[in-house]
Amino acid sequence: MTSSAGQSVQTRSYDELSMLDKRHVWHPFTQMKDYDADDPLIVARGQGIKLIDIQGREYYDGFSSVWLNVHGHNVPELNEAVVNQLGQVAHATLLGMSNVPAIELAAKLASIAPAGLNRVFYSDAGATGVEIALKMAFQYWHNLGHTSKQAFVTMKEAYHGDTIGAVSVGAIPLYHEVYKPLLFPSYTVPYPHPYRYDGPNSDAEAGAMEATLTALEQLLQQRADEIAALIVEPVVQGASGIVVMPQGCLREIARLTERYGVLLIADEVATGFARTGAMFACDLEGVSPDLMVVGKGLTGGYLPLAATLATDEIYAAFYADFEERKTFFHGHSYTGNPLACAVALENLRLFEEKNLVAEVRRKADALKPQLARLTKLPHVGDVRQQGLMIGIELVTDQADKTPYAWERRIGVHVCRRARELGMLTRPLGNVIVFMPPLVSTDEELSAMVDILSEAICDLTGEEGDAGAC
Numbered sequence: 459m460t461s462s463a464g465q466s467v468q469t470r471s472y473d474e475l476s477m478l479d480k481r482h483v484w485h486p487f488t489q490m491k492d493y494d495a496d497d498p499l500i501v502a503r504g505q506g507i508k509l510i511d512i513q514g515r516e517y518y519d520g521f522s523s524v525w526l527n528v529h530g531h532n533v534p535e536l537n538e539a540v541v542n543q544l545g546q547v548a549h550a551t552l553l554g555m556s557n558v559p560a561i562e563l564a565a566k567l568a569s570i571a572p573a574g575l576n577r578v579f580y581s582d583a584g585a586t587g588v589e590i591a592l593k594m595a596f597q598y599w600h601n602l603g604h605t606s607k608q609a610f611v612t613m614k615e616a617y618h619g620d621t622i623g624a625v626s627v628g629a630i631p632l633y634h635e636v637y638k639p640l641l642f643p644s645y646t647v648p649y650p651h652p653y654r655y656d657g658p659n660s661d662a663e664a665g666a667m668e669a670t671l672t673a674l675e676q677l678l679q680q681r682a683d684e685i686a687a688l689i690v691e692p693v694v695q696g697a698s699g700i701v702v703m704p705q706g707c708l709r710e711i712a713r714l715t716e717r718y719g720v721l722l723i724a725d726e727v728a729t730g731f732a733r734t735g736a737m738f739a740c741d742l743e744g745v746s747p748d749l750m751v752v753g754k755g756l757t758g759g760y761l762p763l764a765a766t767l768a769t770d771e772i773y774a775a776f777y778a779d780f781e782e783r784k785t786f787f788h789g790h791s792y793t794g795n796p797l798a799c800a801v802a803l804e805n806l807r808l809f810e811e812k813n814l815v816a817e818v819r820r821k822a823d824a825l826k827p828q829l830a831r832l833t834k835l836p837h838v839g840d841v842r843q844q845g846l847m848i849g850i851e852l853v854t855d856q857a858d859k860t861p862y863a864w865e866r867r868i869g870v871h872v873c874r875r876a877r878e879l880g881m882l883t884r885p886l887g888n889v890i891v892f893m894p895p896l897v898s899t900d901e902e903l904s905a906m907v908d909i910l911s912e913a914i915c916d917l918t919g920e921e922g923d924a925g926a927c
């Protein structure tokens with residue numbers, strides 16, 4: 459290749475970088491034909507809750523760089539934590555040995571996690587954390603001699619990451635259908651979705667919750683002896699469109715899995731670390747799962763790190779003489795990376811210093827009247843909020859909740875308009891995601907809602923809507 463090695467990136471022009479990007483980088487979850495037809499946004503740096511592109515334009519990071527960011531960008535304390543650890547060691551393996559930040563972080567996670575989750579297994583992405591939870595659940599029963607318990611239960615429209623195991627317990631047809639021949643089969647029960655509930659109960663919340671619990675109980679009654687675990691996105695199902703469970707539903711799910719002897723895996727990759735207004739979504743319902751996966755906000759959005767937390771009971775099923783072959787044979791090259799663990803520790807220290815869990819709850823409440831303004835826009839069907847995890851569902855008709863045709867890509871167009879107005883986010887189909895960094899101030903949150911409101915009006919406005927926007 460003729461790309462001039464050694465040339466500093468900053469000296470290249472936008473046109474040069476854009477050309478190289480289009481020539482060499484294959485972007486995730488992106489139709490590259492669309493990408494090539496547009497002018498790419500190339501981030502140069504970040505400051506506070508804003509990202510700045512190489513042409514000097516500033517954008518609110520309205521989706522926390524895909525649901526990760528906690529304290530903003532370029533945070534002195536987090537930068538220092540990385541630099542200090544770099545002065546010690548950047549990486550050393552956890553295979554049969556240990557390192558200081560990995561030990562300290564594991565103890566810290568055990569102290570803040572729901573009761574009983576005392577054992578921490580590291581990896582480097584939410585998807586790998588999910589793979590580990592699935593394999594642990596499967597091998598737990600195997601090690602105990604219950605070899606018939608091999609299957610998993612997931613929930614309709616679930617998303618647990620993009621590796622094959624995680625996709626096997628995923629249930630979003632657009633993402634997952636094509637890989638079906640590669641996947642292990644899972645049982646699926648409905649996730650309660652009050653806005654889309656069309657059953658007989660006049661109370662949509664109660665009806666949606668009952669439909670879920672009835673389906674789950676029937677399945678467990680018939681098949682519990684074949685089922686290793688149920689995996690759930692607790693309280694908020696993220697990638698399906700920020701769908702919030704009715705209160706009490708997670709607790710009932712936990713009660714059923716316990717009653718029928720099925721492990722409960724909580725995928726807190728999106729909901730963990732105060733995103734929902736509690737440290738973990740499980741805390742909102744007083745639920746202690748058997749396995750819990752965390753990622754995304756764990757390092758404040760700085761470095762790739764995930765962890766699968768397990769109870770002592772699960773750990774004990776693997777603890778044996780070597781000859782018994784109960785070892786958990788799983789690991790990744792960068793498992794327990796010291797830089798990532800060091801920045802995660804500083805992230806969690808800042809949570810306490812800023813009293814961030816309570817602050818998120820306060821800000822989420824203060825945001826409610828602003829979000830209520832959005833529901834008045836003619837093509838907003840539903841605004842769903844849990845903490846600072848917000849989804850705005852667009853419909854062609856509010857009364858009959860008609861979705862926009864998927865080919866219309868209304869979400870993509872609204873987000874593209876928001877970008878022109880100075881805010882970044884990505885849609886989930888017809889749902890606009892609003893997931894600001896947790897440190898966003900009330901003023902910054904208002905400014906972002908104003909941008910969303912304007913972008914929605916600009917793209918959904920029709921004759922006859924005049925005056926509503």
Ligand SMILES: *Cc1c(COP(=O)(O)O)cnc(C)c1O
Pocket residue numbers: 582583584585586588617618619620691696697725726727728729753754
């Ligand atoms: C993002 C996400 C994952 C996957 O995490 P990656 O780090 O992208 O692999 C898994 N589960 C949930 C609920 C998520 O939101």
